[in-house]
Amino acid sequence: MDFLLQIFLDKPVWMWMSFLALVLVLLILDLGVFHRKTREIGVRESLAMSAFYIVIGLAFGIWVWHALGAQAGSEYFTGFLVEKTLALDNIFVISLIFTSLAIPAVYQHRVLFWGILGVIVLRGVMIGLGTALIVQFSWLLYVFAVFLIATGAKMLVLEDRPPDIDRNPILKFTRRHMRITPALHRERFLVRLPDAKTGKTVLWATPLFVALLMVEIVDLIFAVDSVPAIFAITTDPFVVYTSNIFAILGLRALYFALAAVIDRFRYLKQALALVLIFIGSKIFVADLMGWEKFPASVSLFVTLAIIAAGLTFSLLRSMRDRQQST
Numbered sequence: 358m359d360f361l362l363q364i365f366l367d368k369p370v371w372m373w374m375s376f377l378a379l380v381l382v383l384l385i386l387d388l389g390v391f392h393r394k395t396r397e398i399g400v401r402e403s404l405a406m407s408a409f410y411i412v413i414g415l416a417f418g419i420w421v422w423h424a425l426g427a428q429a430g431s432e433y434f435t436g437f438l439v440e441k442t443l444a445l446d447n448i449f450v451i452s453l454i455f456t457s458l459a460i461p462a463v464y465q466h467r468v469l470f471w472g473i474l475g476v477i478v479l480r481g482v483m484i485g486l487g488t489a490l491i492v493q494f495s496w497l498l499y500v501f502a503v504f505l506i507a508t509g510a511k512m513l514v515l516e517d518r519p520p521d522i523d524r525n526p527i528l529k530f531t532r533r534h535m536r537i538t539p540a541l542h543r544e545r546f547l548v549r550l551p552d553a554k555t556g557k558t559v560l561w562a563t564p565l566f567v568a569l570l571m572v573e574i575v576d577l578i579f580a581v582d583s584v585p586a587i588f589a590i591t592t593d594p595f596v597v598y599t600s601n602i603f604a605i606l607g608l609r610a611l612y613f614a615l616a617a618v619i620d621r622f623r624y625l626k627q628a629l630a631l632v633l634i635f636i637g638s639k640i641f642v643a644d645l646m647g648w649e650k651f652p653a654s655v656s657l658f659v660t661l662a663i664i665a666a667g668l669t670f671s672l673l674r675s676m677r678d679r680q681q682s683t
Contacts, residue, residue: 368595372424376417376599380477383413383606387470403613410607417603421596431653432591435660436600439590439636442629442664443583444608445622447575451612454571458564460541462613467544468565469612472572473605479577480601483584488594498592498640501585505637508582512630527574528567536561576605582633589636590656623674628667632660 414437422430455465491497531537538561542548546566552559587597639651 372595376595379413379417380602380606383410384470384474403611407607407611410603414600414603414607417599421599425596428653429591429593429596431657432593433596433600435590435653435657436587436596437604438657438660438664439586439632440583440601440604441607442625442632443579443586444604445611445625447579447608448612450575451572454568454575458568458571460565460568464541464544464565465613468568468572469608471546472569472576473608475573476576476605477602479573480580480584480605481598483580484587484594484598484601487584487588488592488597491588491592498588501588502637502640504585505582505589505633509630509633509637512626512633525571528571531567531570535567537567538563541565586633586636589640591653622668622671624667624671628663631663631667635659635663 415434418430418433418437421433451469454460455468460468536552536559538548538550542563542565544565545563546569548561548563549558550561551557583601587601591597636656639656643649643651
């Protein structure tokens with residue numbers, strides 16, 4: 358624990374406290390002010406919320422650039438961009454979870470809000486352990502790099518098939534070993550009801566709790582890609598964690614606008630695959646060129662160009678398909 362504390366305190370305590378205070382204020386405003394009442398979120402509100410979180414994330418990146426220098430600033434924006442793109446891919450799977458468990462739109466924000474709290478803790482643990490391992494074993498960066506290249510290559514080659522949520526082994530295990538109510542109980546995750554066999558009042562999980570559990574597990578799975586990706590960009594724990602969290606905070610808001618149209622971004626996965634291959638190859642390119650580190654500004658430009666090209670081609674293809682259908 359002392360070793361992990363020393364790693365995270367390589368930046369002044371006030372920097373960490375300022376970041377955590379900002380995140381706490383955003384979460385309090387979200388649940389305590391803007392969404393005190395359970396209600397369905399429309400596309401317009403979703404886009405407005407997403408734009409707000411993106412502006413906050415970009416503003417924090419500008420502050421990082423000013424306070425820590427251009428290198429750290431470029432690394433923050435690259436990490437923010439990569440994590441945001443990975444989060445877009447995450448939206449499709451979350452949509453499948455809500456559809457499979459028949460979670461109404463009016464309760465989905467509640468699941469995503471409490472899910473983000475788990476993400477903040479889980480990412481902190483994973484990034485802390487990852488940083489500690491890299492400090493002790495620097496060669497792990499090359500392992501991460503090879504993993505990213507292999508993951509990107511697999512995404513390009515293999516056919517993209519949507520996961521079958523109902524066959525998920527974790528969901529099957531949960532249904533076998535937990536008392537789950539057949540219907541929702543409004544916005545509650547847990548309820549006390551009589552047991553059919555004993556007649557005693559016991560604790561039951563609702564489908565809303567199962568959805569929350571599945572969302573957390575999905576994020577943990579996606580973190581296997583995103584955490585090595587950000588470490589291939591920078592090993593600064595402050596930049597790694599802040600860029601990750603600010604990118605994820607906007608995912609919940611963006612979900613309600615993109616869940617129904619995410620399938621139109623058909624080239625997003627290919628663009629993301631190329632980004633992972635590029636980020637993984639940077640370490641080897643830097644070694645071959647004799648550089649101490651791959652230029653952060655070049656990394657940011659290439660990442661932005663690849664993602665922009667993927668989104669542009671996706672939108673053009675979608676427009677062409679609509680024109681042909683009419």
